[in-house]
Amino acid sequence: MARITNDRDGESFDCNPDDTILRAALRAGQGMPYSCNVGSCGNCRFELIEGEVVHLRDDAPAWSERDLKRNRWLGCQARPVGDCRVKFRVDPVAVPPAPPIRREAELLETRKITRDITEFTFAIQGSDDFRPGQYALLSAPGIDGGRAYSMANLPGEGVWRFMIKRVPGGGATGYLFDSATPGERISIDGPYGTAWLRQGEERDILLMAGGSGLSPMVSIARGARAAGMLDNRKLEFFYGCRATPDLFEPDNVLTPELAKHVHFTAALSEPGEGWTGQTGFLHDVVKATTGERLAQMDIFFAGPPAMAQAIQLMAHEAGVPQSQLFFDEFY
Ligand code: FES
Incomplete structure (x- = not known):
């Protein structure tokens, strides 16, 4: 020591x-x-x-x-x-709201969300406390160092659920998607992250996600609803992906009750025939949809580096104060 x-x-x-x-x-x-x-x-x-x-x-x-x-x-x-x-x-x-702990966790079940996003549910021994938006480091056998994935659920359930996108050729997701079966035990270290939901000011909430970034945004939406924050403010949830097989039913991911309180918009960057919804890059769609309201919102986002950087630039150009931007920099 x-x-x-x-x-x-x-x-x-x-x-x-x-x-x-x-x-x-x-x-x-x-x-x-x-x-x-x-x-x-x-x-x-x-x-x-x-x-x-x-x-x-x-x-x-x-x-x-x-x-x-x-x-x-x-x-x-x-x-x-x-x-x-x-x-x-x-x-x-x-300063961590809940100190991180490294512990063994057992995989209980998996649930397919989209063609390449699956939810992995692990039983958590001891304290399962965290703040919506935080992440944990999962260690896969044979992979050096932990990989950061965010929880999609809320604390107090005795489990942590992670919505994870498969990375082509990725060792950690290769293990999780191809080898891990219920009953498997891995090391999970967390919670970590500073981009968690604060109740603070009564501003409307904007969530933006792509890929595995879906997971923390789902947790934040659930946390906002559970804390009564959606009684007096609006929550807009934008999800960016490539094509329709990357989409999910909001009811299925957010629960039907929560989905009633969330304005959900999906944007496809490569829409196929028959798609009548929003198209283009997520930050462009958000900018066009929210307009001047953007600078009045608390903004949370998570996703691939290019998307996260484009959102930061958009927020900066729109005059969003840094204190209203919440994200963890995985790039
Ligand atoms: S926290 Fe160490 S480089 Fe990001």
Whole structure:
């Protein structure tokens, strides 16, 4: 067990030999800034003042030779070799509402959502607490590091449900879709993520999703309904996909009761014959549909990197304050 001390505020916490500095900080309730947990966003960068760490992911997009020269490391990819003194800014937004826990979880069942999205339901031992919009890291046998997938349900059910899109050639989804059967046990570490539903201001809610990004948006819609937030505000849910086999029935995914309270719109980028709904890229459809209302909404989104980046740009151009944008950066 290593002891990590943050020179910035003098706080210290324990880090297990197989943990990263970021995850150990969050388990201890420290607000270490982060988003993706997989080496992509760079938000967890810290300075190593004393001690030694091992960097886990060689191809982490957010880490470079320049960082190494300046003794800067990624908290989500740094495993300490003994006690360390580090320096990072503490962000209250990153303080976990429910501390992440690594545990074994059993696959109970699967349910097909679209041609390449399936819902995987795992039994969760102990606390199943999380906030709608958060994710967990699932470890597949033979795959290095966890893969981040968001929960689609609400806490208190004793299970976590993940709507996951198969990635062609992807090791983790290959395992889940082709090999995992009910009764299989895997390691699940979570909850993580800062893009979770806050009740705060009484603004209308805009959800945008593509691919596996469907999962956290479904959870947020459910959470908003369960918290009574939809009694006095509107929730608009936009889903972008390629063609009709990528679509699902909103009643089937949101439940018929919830679907009555949600304005659901699907947009196809490559519509076939007979499609009479919205077409084009999701951000263009949202922009045309919401117009000036966009800047007055709380906006949550998740999906492929190109889609997420286009949404960020659209929101910026529309003058949406950063405080109304909620997303985790997996790119
Ligand atoms: S790079 Fe570490 S949280 Fe994103």
